[in-house]
Amino acid sequence: MKILIVDDEPLILNGLVKVVEEVSPDGTDIRAAFNAPEALVAMKRFMPDITITDINMPEKNGFELIEEARVENLCERFIILTGYDEFEYVRRALRTGVVDYLLKPLDKKEIAALLARVQEELPAVSDSEYSQHAERILAYLQKNYMNDLSLDHLANRMNLHPNYISSLFKKETGDNFVNYLNSFRIREAQKLLITQSHLTVCAISRQVGFDTKHYFAKVFKKFAGTTPGAYRESGAEGANKTDERYDRLHGKD
Known part of the structure; x- marks a missing residue:
């Protein structure tokens, strides 16, 4: 405890x-x-x-x-x-x-x-159970990131307590649930911006789980350091730079 x-x-x-x-x-x-x-x-x-x-x-x-x-x-x-x-x-x-x-x-x-x-x-959870929960939750999030997700939704889906899931995210990823979800969504958006030139920024924002283009642009700039349009124009060079920024934000060398 x-x-x-x-x-x-x-x-x-x-x-x-x-x-x-x-x-x-x-x-x-x-x-x-x-x-x-x-x-x-x-x-x-x-x-x-x-x-x-x-x-x-x-x-x-x-x-x-x-x-x-x-x-x-x-x-x-x-x-x-x-x-x-x-x-x-x-x-x-x-x-x-x-x-x-x-x-x-x-x-x-x-x-x-x-x-x-x-x-x-408090739920009694062994290390092996904890690891299984972590794998199951992260796999579910990575498969359903484009949907409307929340701690309560995950808790109901996984039959676990929201506070337990929140703690799990912090321990496994070093980040909270919202930041982890948003960073994952932005990573997927970056791929689409480079590889799917026929899709508009608005369409991509919806495809990765954001309700509005304005909020998508705000979160994108937080993680990528630039706007979605500028990122798309910069191509592979911009992708490398924003990958470096992502690593710095998450404390990676």
Whole structure:
């Protein structure tokens, strides 16, 4: 199980980490962040199974962190911590759909029982099963990239949890689902632009899964560094340059 703990007060954060380390199930991996922006960066790399977060933090509070993390499919299980025993916080926490709401200081027995419950709810996946899931999902995406794909669609199709698929993408590709899908679509568009001169840019954008020519051009420029029209005009020389740009964007030598 992977746990991220977020609190803007260093002494409290260190204390929380020690308590959670003491009561967590064996094999638990724990990371810490001092604020919401730092937590969001950590989530993209770590993909926690559960995030334990303070409510009152500068820049973004705990609820804003939860909302943004869910929009980006970075984590879906949250435990909220606060020193304020107020019903409004409890009500809002429940509306946000958190796993639980705990008051500081933490009760060791309470957090131990809660983490044990979360551990039981997580899918138990062996390395071989993980590899099989990765191969199946990536094969499906590469065959159906031109269709309307989302994490929820993949989750329903593969009978897996969206958060698990999101974590799998990060581990297997070093990228999130949306970036991986878009980069794959752009690679296919590049091939068509060079080899299918009779197809318009608009037709190619639809053929590789983009709803509008404008959005296709925006994403194409992000990955290729140029417009689809300019790429087509540059031919093989442009293809080599944009392949180099793609490798740099994805950290390849």
